[in-house]
Amino acid sequence: MSAIVGFKLDHLQSMLLFAVLISIAFGFLSRRRPIERVKYIVWSLFLFLLIGVGIGWAMYPFSR
């Protein structure tokens, strides 16, 4: 187990991983039928990424 400690991901990879995991969790918790779950997961993932990248761009002018 100690081998997994200390790995590094960049910002985009971390955000993608986070968005995928949370979208799946929200989809399973809030919808019952499989097709509704898939739709919810895809829509939630899209919004996570859109808003994440949007906020990243909005902060860009203040980053330096």
Place this chain on the structure above:
Amino acid sequence: MADDTAAVTTAPPQDSKREAIAFFIGVAGWLVPGLGHAFLKMWGRAVMCFVTVGLLVILGAGMRGNVFSSSGNDAFDTLGFLADLGTGTFYLAARSLESNGADVSHAGGDYGTRFLATAGVLNLLAALHAYEAARGRKA
């Protein structure tokens, strides 16, 4: 009239039993992610909770995020501890995984801290969902 009042103020024994079972399911879901849903035979949700919370904890600790302890210095540390504690027994796993301590000097460590806190809050949400489902609310 007195009988009517008693009927209103005293909950039927069946309801209080159901409430106690729902509370037990909620606590079980908090202690072991997915266990509450497993008791309700919601297998998909049970597996999803266990895997998602487990992955977030492993990734968060692997990225050397901050696993907060009870001896925090300020309100943010206390809030972080409460969020981390939401993972139930997985909190102990996170602490044992991160034997070298946190390293938030790089972005990965910061993300790891968020992963751990999110795992806790997500597990609390799932436990609340299992509690409500056990009470008979639509889930």
